[in-house]
Amino acid sequence: MMDTKKGIILNVLSVAIMAVNPVLNKFSLSVLSPLQASFLNALFSTVITYIAIKITKKNVPLLFKDKKLWILGITNTLGIVLQYLSVSFLDPVSVGLFGRFYIVFAILLSVVVLHERINKYDLVPIILTILGTILVTDLNGNINSLLGVITAISYTFFFALTNMLAKKIVGTLDSKILLFYNQIMSAILLFLILIGSNQEKMNLLNYGTLYILAVAFFGGFLGLYLFYEGLKFTSFRNANIIRSLNPIFVFLFSIPFFEIPLTISFVCGGLLIIASVIWMSLVKN
Numbered sequence: 001m002m003d004t005k006k007g008i009i010l011n012v013l014s015v016a017i018m019a020v021n022p023v024l025n026k027f028s029l030s031v032l033s034p035l036q037a038s039f040l041n042a043l044f045s046t047v048i049t050y051i052a053i054k055i056t057k058k059n060v061p062l063l064f065k066d067k068k069l070w071i072l073g074i075t076n077t078l079g080i081v082l083q084y085l086s087v088s089f090l091d092p093v094s095v096g097l098f099g100r101f102y103i104v105f106a107i108l109l110s111v112v113v114l115h116e117r118i119n120k121y122d123l124v125p126i127i128l129t130i131l132g133t134i135l136v137t138d139l140n141g142n143i144n145s146l147l148g149v150i151t152a153i154s155y156t157f158f159f160a161l162t163n164m165l166a167k168k169i170v171g172t173l174d175s176k177i178l179l180f181y182n183q184i185m186s187a188i189l190l191f192l193i194l195i196g197s198n199q200e201k202m203n204l205l206n207y208g209t210l211y212i213l214a215v216a217f218f219g220g221f222l223g224l225y226l227f228y229e230g231l232k233f234t235s236f237r238n239a240n241i242i243r244s245l246n247p248i249f250v251f252l253f254s255i256p257f258f259e260i261p262l263t264i265s266f267v268c269g270g271l272l273i274i275a276s277v278i279w280m281s282l283v284k285n
Helices: 002-018 021-028 034-055 067-089 092-112 120-136 143-169 175-196 207-231 236-243 246-254 264-284
Strands: none
Touching (some): 002 236, 034 175, 067 143, 092 246, 092 264, 175 207
16 A cells, blocks of 8 residues: 555656646747757756766666667657647647547557556546547647647657556666666657758757756656656556646646636636546546
């Protein structure tokens, strides 16, 4: 029981910390492209994680030949890029709400890949999330809104897949080592993409870089580290139920800086998405 409570606390802290990311990311994109911001995020996260490993006086084993870690790096890279693209098209609160589509992919992946059992009660939050996402979506013929919805839902799939793969590896590898390779492989892949798209030249002496540095620490290192540690004490599915609280924290952090589109449809959709979290909590209790 104590281990379960520890897992819950670690995952709640992870969600609260990572909820500042959409706000900081939106600020950074005023001076950086989504691809540049993605690379800097992965790079700074790699450096911060490496420093944390050295502080704990642990050695970093050479695991660059491990195919599973490269697959993890690829899925994480796709998730990072798509996340920044979604933030460039939408406001942070909308991204946070669409991001809760993550729960649908997380539950499905936990069943298909990890062979965790699903029951009829798990279908209710999936339905609520889908309905809520439909109501929150307000395209009005705007291509940017459409691209924002597509990229927001897509990044949730790749992050759910990344965390599912991490769940299978974290039992045999230290969390910080796993996180280090996850980030450094993403940084390598993103740098190659930067060169291929001729975006490698950038001015690092601006406030956008500072925002990305903060995101790298809170999201790329501390938030993910707490999440991976929490996975040791709770199931992959339950950990991701807790992550569904993210829109509430994003909303609170966004109020001082952004105009929130509080239409009837948007509010109802958001309530349905939050209701999916409450439902799963009640059923679990």
